[in-house]
Amino acid sequence: MRVRAAGIALLVVAAVACQTARPGTEAAPVASTSAGVSPAASGSPTPTPAISATAQSAQCGQRITADFLLANDMTCTTDAFVINADNVTLDLGGRTITGPGMGPQTWPLPQLDSVGVRTGGHTNVTIRNGTISQFSTGIYFVDEVKSRIEDVTSERNRFGFYIHASSQNAIRRSTVVGNVYGLHLQDSNDNIIEGNNLVRQTYNSPGGFGIYLYRSTGNRIVENTIENNVNWGIWFSDAKNNTIFHNNVAGNSPQVSDNNPDANHWYDADKKEGNWWADYKGTDADNDLIGDTPYGILGPGGAVDAYPFVARDGWRKKTHSTIDHYQPPLARPPREVRLVVVSGGTVGIGRPHDSALAPTWVHASSVAVQTDGRTLLALDGKALTAWDLTGGEPTTRTVAIDGGIVGANRDGVSALIVGPRGAQQIDLTTGQQEFFDYGGAPQxxxxSYKHNHIFVATPRGVELLYLNLGGRTPYTVPLDGPAGAMSMNGSGTRIYTAVRGKNVIDVVDTEQYAVVQRITIDSEATAIAVSPGEDALYVGTANGVLAIDLGNERVRARTSFLGSVVDLAISPNADELYVALAGLQHAVAVLDTAALRTANIIPLQADPTKLLAASY
Structure with a gap:
């Protein structure tokens, strides 16, 4: 197997490298208190004192090569300021600079049509004391080192602050409010984010994040208010070894997600103090202002804030040391598994080590399992059946979409049906239905974990079907060919997609909306499953099954069958892999995940078309 990386950051760097500074005039030199001061050899910069300079008027597109104090408000159609030197301070003097608007959507690339202040490749730069509004990006750092953003308000921009490939910088006492994206760190390490208000980012999907870290390491996020953002308050994607404590996190939807289990530190280990989460449900029996139970961080692996505060700004009110109640969680007991197999147009159900599946009266062309792990959704033409496999009677509803595919919405209560002539969402508790325009060819x-859009594999690529925008598909992630089998990881940050007619699996980052990795295998993939811990990828082919270690990107086991693999499922305990076989062998094979040894074969009367593992 050969893995080829295609990081989106390379595209961003290339795009930025091709840009030149906007035309404008050079700033006149003024007396400087920071020029000539060498930054510390390591670590983040210290706060910069106010400059001693005479306020001056500026023109849009002005280049800054020495300390500058702004004397006037500005309205610009392109960039306002471009910093072209080390060791300078741009003091906005409490003024407001206003841009031409946020410009079109460019995600996953930064939007740089107009920037309030941009600086790249410099050291010891300070931007402070003013308001930046209605630009594509408020402040843009690229390849910046030991620089600062202090006391700046960034509002109604597409990106509030975009920090790219930059290190050892500090963002302090600033307000990022009402932007599409709040504070965005990409490939940026060892920065301090301290004492900021990251609130009310307004646009949803993509967007609406308070703070987003992508492939960023060693950052310290302390004493910020992250509140009332319409999407994630804190979103980490491939971010590691970051420390997050003494933050107020409230009113976001959802509050937080981290796709790297145990890779980040959600509390101060020395003080045993974490963050205040407004939705924390625990108690504080000993009145030390620290909850007696941990706060769970959404994502795989069970990361937690072990010492959550029970009051806003609890670290300022705390009068004695934390009484440590934290105990690492015990291993979850094994969960009961039921195999759900569609074979010959009907559903069969059984345990993994049964000799045969029990037939049911349920007919289906498409099936899914709700987020509770036990409610089966079975679609047959326009008949949608919901059935709690632990007991109770199945209920059947008539849907409007014919020839569709059923999916379970991440909200836990809705079913989604997507067909070539429309899409539909049904609330299974109230029966309320919504309809959306769609004209693709869903496979x-x-x-999505954001509840308001679906990733749809099609011959054109992976489409984003927006449910909150009337069913628009504003973007299609291009693949290396028509999409085939598809599987999303448990934290919702990666989609693994087979490419029809090619021996490659494209890995899509669901936040970057781009292929970020390509995994080459020895034959075309016909089925894909991701382990619950997101550390292994199981790939079915016409020849058998491969187990790929996602840590070192190598095939660690393989096995062969007489039949062709048409679908895969994995147990929630990650100890068993279930393989649906068609052609020369109609069966479900049960394998151990460690070595792909066969533990059981369940024969079928006809070729299977779909396999699920329900659990409870």
Whole structure:
């Protein structure tokens, strides 16, 4: 197997490298208190004192090569300021600079049509004391080192602050409010984010994040208010070894997600103090202002804030040391598994080590399992059946979409049906239905964790079907060919997609909306499953099954069958892999995940078309 990386950061760097500074005039030199001061050899910069300079008027596109104090408000159609030197301070003097608007959507690339202040490749730069509004990006750092943003308000921009490939910088006492994206760190390490208000980012999907870290390491996020953002308050994607404590996190939807289990530190280990989460449900029996139970961080692996505060700004009110109640969680007991197999147009159900599946009266062309792990959704033409496999009677509803694929919305209560002539969402508790325009050719579905859009595998690529925008598909992630089998990881940050007619699996970053990795295998993939811990990828082919270690990107086991693999499922305990076989062998094979040894073969009467593992 050969893995080829295609990081989106390379595209961003290339795009930025091709840009030149906007035309404008050079700033007149003024007396400087920071020029000539060498930054510390390591670590983040210290706060910069106010400059001693005479306020001056500026023109849009002005280049800054020495300390500058702004004397006037500005309205610009392109960039306002471009910093072209080390060791300078741009003091906005409490003024407001206003741009031409946020410009079109460019995600996953930064939007640089107009920037309030941009600086790249410099050291010891300070931007402070003013308001930046209605630009594509408020402040843009690229390849910046030991620089600062202090006391700046960034509002109604597409990106509030975009920090790219930059290190050892500090962002302090600033307000990022009402932007599409709040504070964005990409490939940026060892920065301090301290004492900021990251609030009310307004646009949803993509966007609405308070703070987003992508492939960023060693950052310290302390004493910020991250509140009332319409999407994630804190979103980490491939971010590691970051420390997050003494933050107020409230009213975001959802509050937080981290796709790297145990890779980040959600509390101060020395003080045993974490963050205040407004939705924390625990108690504080000993009145030390620290909850007696941990706060769970959404994502795989069970990361936690072990010492959550029970009051806003609790670290300022705390009068004695934390009484340590934290105990690492015990291993979850094994969960009961039921295999759900569609074979010959009907559903069969059984345990992994049964000799045969029990037939049911349920007919289906497409099936899914709700987020509770036990409610089966079965679609047959326009008949949608919901069935709690632990007991109770199945209920059937008539849907409007014919020839569709069913999926389970991540909200836990809705079913999604997507067909070539429309899409539909049904609330299974109230029966309320919504309809959306759609005209694609769906092959597979992966509902987003944001609840308001679906990733749809099609011959054109992976489409984003927006449910809150009337069913628009504003973007299609291009693949290396028509999409085939598709599987999303448990934290919702990666989609693994087979490419029809090619021996490659494209890995899509669901936040970057781009292929960020390509995994080459020895034959075309016909089925894909991701382990619950997101550390292994199981790939079915016409020849058998491969187990790929996602840590070192190598095939660690393989096995062969007489039949062709048409679908895969994995147990929630990650100890068993289930393989649906068609052609020369109609069966479900049960394998151990460690070595792909066969533990059981369940024969079928006809070729299977779909396999699920329900659990409870």
């Amino acid at each position: 597979e579905l992966a509902p």
